[in-house]
Amino acid sequence: MRALFADRMRTTFVMLGSLLILFVAWPLLRTITASSPAVLWETILDSEVSQSILLTFTSSLIATCIAFVLGVPLAYLLARTAFPGKWLIEGIIDVPIVVPHSAAGIALLMVFGRRALLGRAFGLVGIKFVSAGPGIVIAMLFVSLPLLVDAAREGFESVDPRLERVARTLGASPWRSFWQISFPLAWRSILSGMILMWARGLSEFGAVVVLAYHPMAAPVLLWERFLSYGLRYSGPVATLMILICLATFVVLRVTAGHRRAKA
Amino acid sequence: MSNRGSVQVQDLWVDLEEFHLREIDLNISPGEYFVILGPTGAGKTVLLETIAGLHQPQRGRIRLDGEDVTGVPPERRGIGFVYQDYMLFPHLSVARNIAFGLKLKGLSHRAVEERVAAFGQLLGIDHLLHRSPRTLSGGEQQRAALARALVVEPRILLLDEPLSALDPEMREGLQRELARLHGELGTTTLHVTHDFEEAVALGERIAVVNDGRVIQVGPSDEIFRRPNSEFVARFVGVRNIFPGTVRRGENGGQMFRLDASPGGPEGADPRGTEIAAVTDLAGPRHASIRPEDILISREPLRSSARNSFRGRIVGIVDRGTFTYVTVRVPPDYTCMITRRSLEELELREGLEVHVAFKASAVHVF
Numbered sequence: 001m002r003a004l005f006a007d008r009m010r011t012t013f014v015m016l017g018s019l020l021i022l023f024v025a026w027p028l029l030r031t032i033t034a035s036s037p038a039v040l041w042e043t044i045l046d047s048e049v050s051q052s053i054l055l056t057f058t059s060s061l062i063a064t065c066i067a068f069v070l071g072v073p074l075a076y077l078l079a080r081t082a083f084p085g086k087w088l089i090e091g092i093i094d095v096p097i098v099v100p101h102s103a104a105g106i107a108l109l110m111v112f113g114r115r116a117l118l119g120r121a122f123g124l125v126g127i128k129f130v131s132a133g134p135g136i137v138i139a140m141l142f143v144s145l146p147l148l149v150d151a152a153r154e155g156f157e158s159v160d161p162r163l164e165r166v167a168r169t170l171g172a173s174p175w176r177s178f179w180q181i182s183f184p185l186a187w188r189s190i191l192s193g194m195i196l197m198w199a200r201g202l203s204e205f206g207a208v209v210v211l212a213y214h215p216m217a218a219p220v221l222l223w224e225r226f227l228s229y230g231l232r233y234s235g236p237v238a239t240l241m242i243l244i245c246l247a248t249f250v251v252l253r254v255t256a257g258h259r260r261a262k263a
Numbered sequence: 264m265s266n267r268g269s270v271q272v273q274d275l276w277v278d279l280e281e282f283h284l285r286e287i288d289l290n291i292s293p294g295e296y297f298v299i300l301g302p303t304g305a306g307k308t309v310l311l312e313t314i315a316g317l318h319q320p321q322r323g324r325i326r327l328d329g330e331d332v333t334g335v336p337p338e339r340r341g342i343g344f345v346y347q348d349y350m351l352f353p354h355l356s357v358a359r360n361i362a363f364g365l366k367l368k369g370l371s372h373r374a375v376e377e378r379v380a381a382f383g384q385l386l387g388i389d390h391l392l393h394r395s396p397r398t399l400s401g402g403e404q405q406r407a408a409l410a411r412a413l414v415v416e417p418r419i420l421l422l423d424e425p426l427s428a429l430d431p432e433m434r435e436g437l438q439r440e441l442a443r444l445h446g447e448l449g450t451t452t453l454h455v456t457h458d459f460e461e462a463v464a465l466g467e468r469i470a471v472v473n474d475g476r477v478i479q480v481g482p483s484d485e486i487f488r489r490p491n492s493e494f495v496a497r498f499v500g501v502r503n504i505f506p507g508t509v510r511r512g513e514n515g516g517q518m519f520r521l522d523a524s525p526g527g528p529e530g531a532d533p534r535g536t537e538i539a540a541v542t543d544l545a546g547p548r549h550a551s552i553r554p555e556d557i558l559i560s561r562e563p564l565r566s567s568a569r570n571s572f573r574g575r576i577v578g579i580v581d582r583g584t585f586t587y588v589t590v591r592v593p594p595d596y597t598c599m600i601t602r603r604s605l606e607e608l609e610l611r612e613g614l615e616v617h618v619a620f621k622a623s624a625v626h627v628f
Contacts, residue, residue, distance in 0.1 A: 168337040169344040170364030
């Protein structure tokens with residue numbers, strides 16, 4: 001504690017930093033305390049709200065699972081191999097972070113829209129994206145997949161490749177050495193990447209609203225309530241969502257902290 | 264499958280990032296303890312990993328027991344591999360580390376347990392089997408890694424600087440352990456190191472490598488007596504290394520009797536061939552004395568040094584601020600003295616002088 005105020009420079013830095021902390025914490029606290037528990041309970045019981053939150057959770061979970069199946073192998077390749085054009089692949093994976101999310105929604109619409117190629121192809125097997133659950137899933141997937149891929153990659157990078165080599169000499173096939181050595185050792189990173197991705201997916205508005213206004217994901221519902229009824233009626237929905245996201249975030253920090261302590 | 268596999272490496276070329284192996288030819292006999300010696304960055308690890316099948320060579324062939332395994336994946340080569348920093352699987356207990364290869368062989372649960380226990384005992388780590396590798400000392404981890412590699416009865420055992428991460432005391436203990444294991448199991452062993460004394464102590468034959476090439480192959484004595492190149496001479500260094508036998512001396516101390524040294528005239532002063540040493544080792548060993556630990560004088564020295572011999576200067580090599588003076592007792596002792604003492608003592612070839620060194624300066628290994 002004393003180190004924080006050791007000299008004038010540090011004291012100044014503490015004051016500047018505090019402003020930023022306040023800037024984040026104050027509005028969040030204000031929103032949480034704005035609604036009484038009774039009003040919150042009422043909001044949860046509102047079937048439109050609860051269904052929308054459930055839809056948001058499951059959609060983000062599905063997106064995370066898809067990213068797990070496709071992204072973990074990619075992360076492993078990025079961690080272990082060098083190949084021409086690797087920088088390009090790394091760039092493509094991280095592009096969703098810098099693209100405006102509404103633009104990402106438009107871009108997805110151009111490929112998964114009703115008349116677009118993939119949209120029609122999936123339409124043949126009865127999956128449609130526009131104004132449908134799958135649309136919410138791909139929107140969330142697009143904007144949040146870098147979080148999982150990057151975390152998994154870091155996880156694999158922290159596993160000494162010689163551990164895999166030893167496993168190979170002991171008779172393990174490449175598959176075996178992946179499942180028994182690399183994957184378990186990278187698992188905590190992958191898991192924290194999944195939690196982060198899932199939480200990021202929950203909060204996505206821009207890309208989701210372009211692809212699927214209906215059925216309403218929670219951030220879209222919040223937006224609609226705000227436009228139609230103003231601050232008073234959107235407040236409790238916002239409070240609820242902030243609380244849920246805070247809870248997930250705490251879980252994330254605990255697992256990540258655990259990992260750091262173990263390493 | 265026998266654990267005394269032979270290894271033939273023929274015209275091997277490997278390019279891997281900054282490492283390049285060129286024209287590597289090696290023939291390792293069944294049951295041999297073969298040491299690959301070279302400086303850091305010489306490509307020793309890459310060579311070992313290529314023999315294990317972890318890298319594909321650009322050119323050349325690798326044969327185990329005469330069978331061409333160049334294209335065979337590592338898991339089907341029957342190889343045990345031990346790295347310098349152990350590489351135990353950190354998420355598995357010591358027992359499950361050792362069991363890893365056995366389970367892949369499809370042994371029954373009971374057979375696995377029995378063999379893990381047997382090898383735990385062989386390596387003296389049976390009391391650590393339930394522990395996590397993280398909680399083990401370096402020496403214990405390396406024993407566990409050895410048990411894990413040996414329990415699958417590999418055709419050959421590849422050791423990549425297995426002693427380098429250990430502190431000196433542990434190193435000596437594990438070095439003896441390696442010699443004992445090789446004596447008991449007889450597994451053909453390829454041991455990579457940058458430490459010359461380690462190579463001499465363990466290797467039946469040594470290959471000196473530098474810059475991705477094999478420079479010299481031969482029995483250890485031949486390497487330090489007849490280095491075939493400037494590099495080998497420099498890398499091995501100017502030192503006094505003598506093969507011989509440790510025996511108990513009259514007054515409680517140990518004596519090291521040098522084997523008949525080549526080049527010495529018959530019937531020369533026999534005292535120079537038996538030197539006092541401080542060691543708890545026994546039997547046939549090597550002894551080394553650092554050139555800077557040997558004192559040189561015109562008159563016999565009255566000092567605590569227990570080894571004092573008369574001899575004749577047969578060579579003086581000027582290295583700038585210091586000088587190597589070779590005194591034939593026999594054997595030939597090489598001493599390092601400053602240029603100033605060279606001038607003060609007025610040393611020249613053919614002069615009769617005295618050499619002296621403490622018993623504690625004699626390193627037996």
